[in-house]
Amino acid sequence: MERRRPLWKILLDEFRRIESEINRMEEEMFRMMKEAEGMRKCITPLYNLYESGDEVILTADLPGANKEEIDLRVQEDNIRIEAPCRSPLRKVEEGKYILHVKLPTKIDPETAKARYKDGVLEVLAKKKIAGFRIKVE
Amino acid sequence: MESQQYIRDLEIVEEKPIKEEGLVIVEGFPDVGLVGAIATSYLIDKLQLEEIGYIDAEVLPPIISVKEERIRELIRIYKGGKVVAIISDIPLPVSLVKPLGYRLMSWAKSKNPDLFLSLSGLPEPNRLNIEKSKIFVLGSTPEVTERLMQVDGVSRFKDGFITGIKGILLKEGVRMNVNAAIILAQAHYNYPDPGAAAQIVNYLSRLLNIDIDVKPLLERAEELKLRLRDLMRRTDQMMQGVQKSKELELPPVYL
Numbered sequence: 001m002e003r004r005r006p007l008w009k010i011l012l013d014e015f016r017r018i019e020s021e022i023n024r025m026e027e028e029m030f031r032m033m034k035e036a037e038g039m040r041k042c043i044t045p046l047y048n049l050y051e052s053g054d055e056v057i058l059t060a061d062l063p064g065a066n067k068e069e070i071d072l073r074v075q076e077d078n079i080r081i082e083a084p085c086r087s088p089l090r091k092v093e094e095g096k097y098i099l100h101v102k103l104p105t106k107i108d109p110e111t112a113k114a115r116y117k118d119g120v121l122e123v124l125a126k127k128k129i130a131g132f133r134i135k136v137e
Numbered sequence: 138m139e140s141q142q143y144i145r146d147l148e149i150v151e152e153k154p155i156k157e158e159g160l161v162i163v164e165g166f167p168d169v170g171l172v173g174a175i176a177t178s179y180l181i182d183k184l185q186l187e188e189i190g191y192i193d194a195e196v197l198p199p200i201i202s203v204k205e206e207r208i209r210e211l212i213r214i215y216k217g218g219k220v221v222a223i224i225s226d227i228p229l230p231v232s233l234v235k236p237l238g239y240r241l242m243s244w245a246k247s248k249n250p251d252l253f254l255s256l257s258g259l260p261e262p263n264r265l266n267i268e269k270s271k272i273f274v275l276g277s278t279p280e281v282t283e284r285l286m287q288v289d290g291v292s293r294f295k296d297g298f299i300t301g302i303k304g305i306l307l308k309e310g311v312r313m314n315v316n317a318a319i320i321l322a323q324a325h326y327n328y329p330d331p332g333a334a335a336q337i338v339n340y341l342s343r344l345l346n347i348d349i350d351v352k353p354l355l356e357r358a359e360e361l362k363l364r365l366r367d368l369m370r371r372t373d374q375m376m377q378g379v380q381k382s383k384e385l386e387l388p389p390v391y392l
Contacts, residue, residue, distance in 0.1 A: 026374055034367075046328055046366060046373075059265070061328040063362035085363070117265055119362055120328065 042098045043085055049101060054127050056107050062097050063119035070121060074112040078102050079123060106130075146195035147236055149244045153189040155216060158249040161345060164223040164241070166302050167372040168381065169258030170330030171365055172322055173303075175354075176256045176337040177224050183349050186215035186222055192241075196233050202226045219251070220345070228368070228375035229302055238305030246313045252281070253310060253317040255303040256337050258324030259294075260384050270323040270333040272340045275299075277310035277317040285318055288343045294321060296387055301379040326381075327373045329365040331358040 033044055047060040058079055062070070065083040073080040081099040111126035165177025180186070191210035202209045212225040229237065245253045259273055275294035276282035282293065299307060303319050310317025320340060324333035335351040342349040354361075376382075 030370070043363075043366075046369060048327065061325075061362060061366070063359040118332065119359055120265055120325070122265060 037095075040098075041095045043095050045081075045097050045099050047099055047101065049104070051104060051127075054129070056103055056105065056125050056127060058101060058123045060097075060099055060121045061119060062116070062121050065097060065116070065119070065121075067116045070114075070116060072114055072121075072123065074107070074109045074123065074125060076103075076106045076109060076128065081121065147192070147233070147240050148194070149190070149192050149214075149240060151190040151214070153187075153216070155189070155221065155248055157219070159251045160216075160219050160221050160248055162221045162223070162245055162248070162250050162253045163256060163341075164254070164302075164306070165256045166223075166225050167228045167368060168301055168303065168376060169260050169326055169384070170324030170328060170333055171369055171372065172258030172324045172330055172333045172337060173256035174224065174368075175329065175331050175334035175361060175365070176341070177222050179334065179338055179351075179354050180220070180341070180349070181215045181222050181224065184217050184220060184347065186217035186220065188213055189216045190214035192223070192237070194233055194237065196230050198227070198230075200227065220347075221248075221250075226368075228372040231375060231378035234302050234379060235305055238302055238309050242306055242309035242313050242315060242317070245317075246315050251316065253306070253315055254341075255306050255317070255319045256341075257303050257319060257321050258326075258330060258333055259321040260326040260381075261323035262326075262385070264323060264325045264330070264333075267323055270330075270336045272336055273321040273323075275307070275319050275321075277307060277315065281316045281318050285320070285344065288340060291340065294319070298383040298386060298388060300381050300383050301376070326385075327369060327376070329362045329369050331355065331361045 037043060045060045045062050047058065050057040060081055062083055062085070064085045066086065070081065070083040079101050081097065083097045085095050085097055106128040107125040108128050109125065112123060114121060114123045163177055163180065165173035167174040191214060192212040193210065197211055200211060202211055211227050212223065215222045215224070242253070261267065272291045273294040274282060274285040274291055276285055285291065286293065298304070299319060307317055307319055320337055322333040322336045324330040331354055335354045338349055338351050338354065341347070
């Protein structure tokens with residue numbers, strides 16, 4: 001007669017199945033990104049997007065870029081960065097960085113400020129505030 | 138029971154046996170800003186350490202590393218003089234962290250080392266505004282910390298969390314009574330940070346009285362950042378698995 005599997009074993013197997021499914025999806029995403037980079041000879045930079053108080057902050061790692069050559073376009077709901085990468089790597093052909101990020105909230109593009117330091121581009125913009133000001137009683 | 142199985146499926150192989158005692162063992166497994174990995178790799182190169190062994194485990198992915206037509210293990214052990222360095226070409230799988238921490242420290246204890254140092258980055262959200270990363274140290278005992286503090290310009294790591302293999306190694310160092318420590322440099326969380334790695338190398342050269350020039354490392358910073366982009370991306374995924382962002386928090390205080 002077959003013994004029933006204990007609950008902890010069933011849960012553990014389920015966790016492992018979920019973990020391996022997440023790994024598979026990440027691997028697939030990674031492969032597609034690398035293939036797209038190879039096809040288009042472009043580089044997807046590492047980036048971080050933060051929401052802090054009334055600001056949205058985007059940083060992107062663009063080593064080997066030149067401040068004057070960074071094409072930065074800021075719109076209400078997205079930011080697009082394009083910049084040539086003067087790679088010092090002999091193996092890698094000179095390519096360009098392309099990053100297009102959809103923002104989690106609307107911003108006021110006119111408030112956007114950017115700086116490039118030690119290979120990292122930082123873009124700050126104020127969130128668009130909508131609605132009426134209500135007096136608190 | 139299960140972790141014991143993992144431990145059995147893990148081997149530390151010395152192809153050239155290490156017989157000396159009083160060694161300084163340095164590990165640079167990839168994590169925050171790849172600081173430890175860059176610093177350890179630079180040490181291996183500049184001190185011309187020789188590859189003497191490797192670590193293999195059942196849970197490591199079926200990958201080999203090839204460099205200049207040479208087939209290499211993923212996690213390698215190097216040695217030269219009194220320095221032993223351990224480096225990995227991939228981020229450690231989360232399920233390997235605890236068993237490897239235990240096994241590696243047990244192995245280190247059998248060598249009776251002078252110091253076991255974990256090199257790492259301390260995530261600093263304000264890194265862009267910092268020219269020179271500060272170095273923080275924490276030893277397995279107050280005596281070890283005092284010894285590490287003898288170098289000028291170093292701060293104590295007083296409160297916070299240390300996650301992943303670095304935390305486990307330090308904990309095992311305490312349990313096994315090995316002089317273990319972690320050396321941290323303020324760094325970008327998920328961008329390769331050769332500048333922070335250079336500060337760690339600078340610190341080690343003063344601590345261990347070895348002459349290492351970090352200028353070539355800083356000159357190659359952009360190239361390294363570009364070359365290590367994919368490793369950083371994969372390491373970022375691993376760091377989520379060990380709750381690395383916890384290092385941005387302070388431990389709770391109940392009283």
